[in-house]
Amino acid sequence: MVVEMKDAIKRYNGRVLALDYLSLEVNRGEVVGLLGPNGAGKTTAINAIVGLLNLDEGMIKVFGEDQSTKNRPLKKRIGLVTQEVTVYEELSAYENLRFFGSIYGLRGEQLERRIHEVAKLIGLEDRIKDIPKKYSGGMKRRLNIGCALLHEPELIIMDEPTVGIDPQSRNYILEFVKTLAKDANTSIIYTSHYIEEVQAISDKVYIIDQGHIIAKGTVKELISKMKGDQIVSISVKNHNVDSLKSLKALPDVKEVTFDEDTYQIIIEAGASILDKILVLLTKEIITNVNHQEATLEDVFLMLTGKSLRDGGSSD
Amino acid sequence: MVDLVIRFYSLRVLKDIVGHVMLIGLPLLLITIMIALNEPHVPEEEFNNLVLFIGLAYTIMFQGFGAAYTSEGIENDFFKPFKSRLLVTPINPMRYVLMTLSTSIVLSFLQSTLLILYLMVVYQITINNVLGVLAALFLGVVLSQLLASLFIFLTKKAGTTQAIITVYLIAGMMVGGFFFSLPTSDLVVFLEKFSSPLAWVRYAAYGFIDGDVTRILVGMGLLSLGIVIVGLFSYRLSQKVLK
Numbered sequence: 001m002v003v004e005m006k007d008a009i010k011r012y013n014g015r016v017l018a019l020d021y022l023s024l025e026v027n028r029g030e031v032v033g034l035l036g037p038n039g040a041g042k043t044t045a046i047n048a049i050v051g052l053l054n055l056d057e058g059m060i061k062v063f064g065e066d067q068s069t070k071n072r073p074l075k076k077r078i079g080l081v082t083q084e085v086t087v088y089e090e091l092s093a094y095e096n097l098r099f100f101g102s103i104y105g106l107r108g109e110q111l112e113r114r115i116h117e118v119a120k121l122i123g124l125e126d127r128i129k130d131i132p133k134k135y136s137g138g139m140k141r142r143l144n145i146g147c148a149l150l151h152e153p154e155l156i157i158m159d160e161p162t163v164g165i166d167p168q169s170r171n172y173i174l175e176f177v178k179t180l181a182k183d184a185n186t187s188i189i190y191t192s193h194y195i196e197e198v199q200a201i202s203d204k205v206y207i208i209d210q211g212h213i214i215a216k217g218t219v220k221e222l223i224s225k226m227k228g229d230q231i232v233s234i235s236v237k238n239h240n241v242d243s244l245k246s247l248k249a250l251p252d253v254k255e256v257t258f259d260e261d262t263y264q265i266i267i268e269a270g271a272s273i274l275d276k277i278l279v280l281l282t283k284e285i286i287t288n289v290n291h292q293e294a295t296l297e298d299v300f301l302m303l304t305g306k307s308l309r310d311g312g313s314s315d
Numbered sequence: 316m317v318d319l320v321i322r323f324y325s326l327r328v329l330k331d332i333v334g335h336v337m338l339i340g341l342p343l344l345l346i347t348i349m350i351a352l353n354e355p356h357v358p359e360e361e362f363n364n365l366v367l368f369i370g371l372a373y374t375i376m377f378q379g380f381g382a383a384y385t386s387e388g389i390e391n392d393f394f395k396p397f398k399s400r401l402l403v404t405p406i407n408p409m410r411y412v413l414m415t416l417s418t419s420i421v422l423s424f425l426q427s428t429l430l431i432l433y434l435m436v437v438y439q440i441t442i443n444n445v446l447g448v449l450a451a452l453f454l455g456v457v458l459s460q461l462l463a464s465l466f467i468f469l470t471k472k473a474g475t476t477q478a479i480i481t482v483y484l485i486a487g488m489m490v491g492g493f494f495f496s497l498p499t500s501d502l503v504v505f506l507e508k509f510s511s512p513l514a515w516v517r518y519a520a521y522g523f524i525d526g527d528v529t530r531i532l533v534g535m536g537l538l539s540l541g542i543v544i545v546g547l548f549s550y551r552l553s554q555k556v557l558k
Binding site for chain 1: 327558
């Protein structure tokens with residue numbers, strides 16, 4: 001097992017419970033998606049896994065070794081792709097890759113070989129001599145990922161690696177993550193506010209809320225939790241704040257959210273209440289009604305009662 | 316690992332053209348202007364002293380600005396998201412900070428040396444015991460850099476650190492009589508000599524120039540003591556920040 005976290009407890013300032021008996025496992029070559037609203041404990045869990053903080057209680061083993069801030073040798077086997085782009089803007093991509101490779105002890109021919117391999121992998125081999133200031137957001141993100149790959153880590157943690165980039169670069173990164181796990185047998189922990197990304201690449205998903213795991217399993221297993229539930233999306237023009245409360249009060253309605261101009265309503269299996277819903281929304285101009293299959297986002301919504309993308313970008 | 320940090324930090328600094336202009340070009344320009352403005356008002360035999368007075372004042376002042384510049388580097392590496400990226404690597408963060416500071420000390424000292432050489436070459440002045448003067452300037456650089464590191468570890472913000480250093484430099488130089496002559500009283504004379512580390516550097520430097528052993532010992536002693544005290548505080552604070 002690559003990561004084994006059991007009953008992890010972490011308090012901040014002795015009071016705020018960031019991790020509350022959190023347990024998770026990551027196996028070799030597995031892509032594990034970590035989902036949770038703001039303040040759920042994702043970043044704390046990640047920080048404990050990479051050795052940036054120590055747990056107050058519980059156990060965490062990485063590659064079978066106890067992880068802590070003092071376990072420096074273990075750090076050579078882990079790569080962290082930070083949420084913010086953390087490359088030196090004044091150094092070229094080549095120099096950035098060289099710096100991060102050197103920090104992990106790569107030297108000489110081995111370092112040169114890895115720089116060129118990684119540059120090719122992230123699609124920057126033609127622009128390797130340029131400074132990141134000349135790059136697009138997507139290229140900077142790719143360089144950010146590249147800097148965590150130089151030392152061929154067996155475990156990579158990607159914390160929101162696609163924030164603020166174009167769809168083309170996002171697809172590139174997602175394909176790249178899948179290839180990395182499949183071809184190099186690398187284990188990847190992936191967090192994102194884009195649930196469809198997690199759904200597309202993860203072998204296993206953990207949903208965290210208030211410091212503990214509220215659901216885990218493959219995407220299929222999680223979606224099966226919604227089996228039979230109906231999801232109705234209703235787009236409106238003039239949103240009435242009171243409607244949300246009224247909809248939630250309807251019998252057979254499991255969850256309701258309003259995002260931008262659309263109500264997302266999860267209804268119990270077999271219930272037939274669409275007419276009641278439409279009556280409640282008579283004060284609003286309905287532009288679209290859609291009945292859809294459950295997605296991971298719906299599972300998340302049902303379990304946490306929150307829409308992930310509304311929750312901001314970090315916890 | 317040691318040479319790695321020095322190499323890459325130097326590379327980052329060397330690529331910062333604006334930084335060079337501010338820390339080398341600006342003092343050269345200011346020294347040149349101030350000498351040109353004051354030259355007509357002093358007798359020829361006092362020209363050497365004038366150049367030395369102005370040159371040393373600006374050299375010491377820009378050591379402070381050099382230190383403020385270093386705080387930006389430390390902020391970037393240890394107070395922004397970079398902190399996580401560096402702390403997950405096998406590098407020893409304490410060593411990283413020490414190497415960054417050492418590199419900054421060397422670069423800032425080279426800047427001071429360049430300014431002194433400018434005075435000697437362009438204005439043809441003689442500086443008695445120039446190596447001693449450079450030694451005083453070196454201790455001044457070390458203390459300035461440590462002060463900047465202390466402030467950045469304390470405030471966690473380069474902007475605040477730079478504001479503190481700027482106020483400290485202006486106040487220290489005014490009270491120390493770097494900008495203009497102060498009325499002669501025992502208190503003012505005392506402040507001119509000992510009011511701040513800036514004054515200590517000048518006190519020690521003139522001790523070397525005048526061959527005054529007592530002034531050398533007191534000036535260098537104060538600077539060394541300052542380095543030890545500020546260094547210890549900075550070390551303790553950095554341990555808290557980097558843990």
